[in-house]
Amino acid sequence: MELIIPLDNQGNIPMYQQIYQYMKQEIRQGNLKAGVRLPSTRVLADHLKVSRSTTQMAYEQLLSEGYIEAVPCKGYFVSAIEALVEVREQPPGQFVTQEAAGQEGFVVDFSPRGIDLDSFPFNTWRKISKNILVDDNKALFLNGDPQGEYALREAIRSYLHSARGVRCSADQIIVGAGNEYLLMLLSLVLGPNRVIAMENPTYKQAYRVFISQGCQVVPVEMDKHGMDVRRLREAGNSENGTAAPYELPDTAYIMPSHQHPMGIVMPVKRRQELLAWAYEKEERYLIEDDYDSEFRYKGKPIPALQGMDHGGRVIYIGTFSQSIAPAIRVGFIVLPVQLLARYKEKAGFYSSTVSRIDQNILYQFLTEGHYERHLNRMRSVYKGKHDCLMGELKELEAEFDIAGEHAGLHVLLTHRKGMGEQELEQKAAAAGVKVYGLSRYFIHPEHNQYPSTVVLGYANLTEKAIREGCRRLKEAWEL
């Protein structure tokens, strides 16, 4: 075989290294296959018009890293490097999708991130898509409004107003592909050097985005009503019991409708206290993540905090990932009017991340009443699963405290005698059941003051699976 290696004798990279790099890449990419015999160092040197010591050095490097092997009296051969490159086999023409959350060999996975897809209205979705993709809808294939199409924003506004008491105009809404992207945009709008207070435990993805965008995050402990405002005020001091002194927060990220993962529904009084905190100083904002607000089982629904704000200090963030499906990749933020100019200046040039086609599908889903019907159906489906789980958990009440059951799609179990979350997880796993220790939701897991708590989600489980899972848990935990 003849190797054609493009060599650059102008640059500062030594020749042997260029040869080594090139061959390594060819091997890694499978262009040089395992078992292929390579030219001798002499032949290759002649061929490339370089000295033999150059090719020898290149081969030695490849040998030392395991890319090639030397067989005495036979020469150099390409190694089998399956272990080095990730080889994934796949039949041609098939789009392999990850399996639904909750596999990995568990019989029952109480994943808090699942949703029920059996109830997804595939026919409706397909029919809408089909009607949209017609020739005279050409403009749909062009780039649209960076904030999202006005009609969709107006439909979202109308839904938020009636269902959540959110007060805004469509101009305040920004549509984007998922929570993380929108929080990234929001970080740009809020500007650098923000100090963001987050409930602890919290939604870790939001934490990761803020950190990656250069914000400082200050964890603030909760009491039974949610973020502790006294601690929020003291969070800047070093005497607040945490190891590291933080700067004073100017922004608080909260989940009043159903705190994730604690399940706390924040009472009105606490909401007012947080608003008062925000009003005290210029440039203080509350970020209200209204995740999970669609599903409630007890008590009268509390409108969004945003609707109580008459000072323009609440940024509202929501998503259709939970209420329709994660793959929809559509979320939205509602900015206070005074942040709109800043958004336009600092992030308004970012083109929309949601295709106009998808925006149109969602728009029709919302405005033709499908969304309302779907939500009503899902409320009843999830209520059924919730009641089934709560019924099964009755027997555990002697040994466990159960919390967070008034809303959302998961509950928390706390072992009263203090069996650790790892032990609870491991015993469940041994019985084929996956449960989720609470520590994973803490910014600093060592601050977890609930060491005996695990989270059980039920959205993507059938009632049969819920019963089977609970039966196994009772055995595993020796109840």
Next chain:
Amino acid sequence: MELIIPLDNQGNIPMYQQIYQYMKQEIRQGNLKAGVRLPSTRVLADHLKVSRSTTQMAYEQLLSEGYIEAVPCKGYFVSAIEALVEVREQPPGQFVTQEAAGQEGFVVDFSPRGIDLDSFPFNTWRKISKNILVDDNKALFLNGDPQGEYALREAIRSYLHSARGVRCSADQIIVGAGNEYLLMLLSLVLGPNRVIAMENPTYKQAYRVFISQGCQVVPVEMDKHGMDVRRLREAGNSENGTAAPYELPDTAYIMPSHQHPMGIVMPVKRRQELLAWAYEKEERYLIEDDYDSEFRYKGKPIPALQGMDHGGRVIYIGTFSQSIAPAIRVGFIVLPVQLLARYKEKAGFYSSTVSRIDQNILYQFLTEGHYERHLNRMRSVYKGKHDCLMGELKELEAEFDIAGEHAGLHVLLTHRKGMGEQELEQKAAAAGVKVYGLSRYFIHPEHNQYPSTVVLGYANLTEKAIREGCRRLKEAWEL
């Protein structure tokens, strides 16, 4: 009428301001309609249990901002504020889409950003969508791989390898919703304090993203072969003729296949010089934007710079916005292997911004041969338009230099006698034709050393429109 205003007497916001804010919001949102008579300050004060001076101050503030009007002997009335809030009317149930680029009252718009949508394979796209949205494809509605589905990445890899000579594995590819989003991710991967050299003029959206992500951008002038490597080396010094001294760039953003907007195709020698620059120091990278590379009319195609790189210093970025349609919102970056770990650490938690459904549609479009057929068809369509335009521009050659015609979807006209771009634009506009002055592509428009150059795109024009536009231009420019 009775106004129910939620007042917070715990917070630090004065009462009058709470009343003012609330009423302003109600008026802006149209809950209080123009012409409605408001309660008197006395009645409102009684009703809200506040002092009359409080309601008077609130009303004065509203008066001074034009939200309400005082009519002597009659009272206070809500103003008509169409001018204040953007009121957009829209028939219910209809998704209003922006018109195709190139309206605004022009007869012919030589927009450099258009694409030809008449040739879009609507039927194929619809058929693929329909086949995907079936019940047993449920997993498609869940969240997928943050980098994009492996099968799609493999299809992109295969296309890039054969069409552009890009050498990579699917593991190096990250799929995302559009260029801006991907450049944002890339900024996270490259880390803070990057100093990025950009060709001047350049693709301004990339410039805006880098700035918004806190990078420093250093404009580097081009010669006829593209970015001037000597100037790149000197860009850090203050003696390079620019006003502000910059830091030494460690990254260069270049468009070797068809510089936007200059249309320069970078020769191999210059590419090697840029690679040599990158190899000289650790942590130097070239970002190759391969925009427009699909369409060439003259000369043999030059493979991507990425394929020449054997040191892992080229980051390749591409998109399907131009070759399929902007609304597809799918682009991709190819990272060198040594940046993959950094991507996973710093940005790997960002969920994919492209829905799995859309990824699957594109995957089938690529792997079932539709993309290749579509590209071949578009090449011939655009070649026809290109040749038509070049034929029409023949007569202008006496007074104009024509450049950038070997590739891409636009050309540049430079008036030899030095008529300024504003005059060229204005005279064209008076004749109903939109052309685009080159200054808009400069990082600092005052550095534009081509003051007599305008850009003409032709992708979304029919040949008839091209002929009509050229006829009008000749008249307008008195040729």
